[in-house]
Amino acid sequence: MEQWPLWEVFIRSKQGLDHKHVGSLHAADPEMAILNARDVYTRRQEGVSIWVVKSEHIHASNPDEAESLYDPSSDKAYRHPTFYKLPDEIKHM
Amino acid sequence: MFANDYNDSVNLLLFLADTNLIMSQRLAEWCGKGPTLELDIALTNIALDYLGQGRLFYQQAASEISGVTSEDSLAYFRDADQYLNLQLSELPNGHWGQTVLKVYLLAEWQQIVYSRLLALSDEQFLKKAASKAIKETKYHLQWSSQWMLRLSNGTDESFSKMQQAINHIWPYVHELKQVPSYAENVLSQLQLEEQFSKNVSATLDQTKLVLPAHFVFNAKGMYGIHTEQLSYILAEMQVIQRNHPNLTW
Numbered sequence: 493m494e495q496w497p498l499w500e501v502f503i504r505s506k507q508g509l510d511h512k513h514v515g516s517l518h519a520a521d522p523e524m525a526i527l528n529a530r531d532v533y534t535r536r537q538e539g540v541s542i543w544v545v546k547s548e549h550i551h552a553s554n555p556d557e558a559e560s561l562y563d564p565s566s567d568k569a570y571r572h573p574t575f576y577k578l579p580d581e582i583k584h585m
Numbered sequence: 586m587f588a589n590d591y592n593d594s595v596n597l598l599l600f601l602a603d604t605n606l607i608m609s610q611r612l613a614e615w616c617g618k619g620p621t622l623e624l625d626i627a628l629t630n631i632a633l634d635y636l637g638q639g640r641l642f643y644q645q646a647a648s649e650i651s652g653v654t655s656e657d658s659l660a661y662f663r664d665a666d667q668y669l670n671l672q673l674s675e676l677p678n679g680h681w682g683q684t685v686l687k688v689y690l691l692a693e694w695q696q697i698v699y700s701r702l703l704a705l706s707d708e709q710f711l712k713k714a715a716s717k718a719i720k721e722t723k724y725h726l727q728w729s730s731q732w733m734l735r736l737s738n739g740t741d742e743s744f745s746k747m748q749q750a751i752n753h754i755w756p757y758v759h760e761l762k763q764v765p766s767y768a769e770n771v772l773s774q775l776q777l778e779e780q781f782s783k784n785v786s787a788t789l790d791q792t793k794l795v796l797p798a799h800f801v802f803n804a805k806g807m808y809g810i811h812t813e814q815l816s817y818i819l820a821e822m823q824v825i826q827r828n829h830p831n832l833t834w
Contacts, residue, residue: 517623518623520735524731527627527727527728531623531626532626535630
């Protein structure tokens with residue numbers, strides 16, 4: 493059998509939270525991808541909402557360019573908001 | 586005329602339980618052999634849903650039968666002619682399209698039957714069981730009708746396989762429109778027949794599938810009359826308990 497296209501699956505675990513990438517699967521069309529995702533990734537009540545995206549629509553950064561892309565920010569601590577004094581009432585920062 | 590030692594209430598519970606259990610056992614044959622990993626999991630999930638629903642009805646039946654009876658004794662120590670499942674459930678899976686068709690038809694049937702049970706009064710067991718089961722049934726219906734349409738409106742080959750499945754399965758569909766005598770105070774023959782035909786047509790009308798020329802094959806699985814297939818299923822399902830009664834994990 494010819495291989496069906498690959499899809500990336502994103503699940504929202506609770507109302508109010510973001511969709512998170514959970515894995516991938518094969519399916520012939522979007523409807524099948526959603527039901528497959530339901531059966532493969534939400535069997536243990538993991539989610540309340542499913543997104544599927546064809547893997548070919550995801551464009552990724554090139555690992556070979558990691559140095560130029562990410563290293564320059566490593567010595568620029570002033571970009572983090574760590575020099576402020578946080579009021580006690582603000583939690584989870 | 587049909588007669589066993591049980592009252593109508595128990596027979597109705599066994600009718601619902603047996604249909605679920607046999608359908609579950611049949612679908613479980615796909616486990617590890619599904620066309621893709623995803624579909625293998627999907628079908629196994631559905632088989633487990635049927636098993637769970639079957640257990641609900643068996644447990645209630647066992648509690649209504651006097652003497653020492655349990656869900657296990659009902660499942661493992663009755664013979665084919667004591668099983669009241671719809672004949673549709675015992676038919677071989679055949680190819681993928683035929684399996685999809687079986688799941689689809691049973692889902693349409695269960696949706697109507699369970700909806701009807703939801704109209705019972707709150708304290709009745711059947712209402713509670715139906716409200717749990719119908720959520721699963723709605724998913725089975727969504728899953729199987731998608732596949733019905735995908736295959737029927739797909740390639741020439743998938744269409745001809747669906748047509749072949751329809752030709753083979755259709756004679757057994759008449760039974761899905763019948764209300765057994767022991768369920769007449771709960772289910773309405775007219776309503777079941779009308780609703781089932783209407784819902785199935787709504788799906789089939791979206792395809793070019795042709796129903797076989799009209800004839801009525803009076804399947805009577807609901808009265809304990811079965812195809813030879815059921816004996817083979819029971820032999821495989823019951824052999825361990827019958828050889829080693831009360832064996833546990």
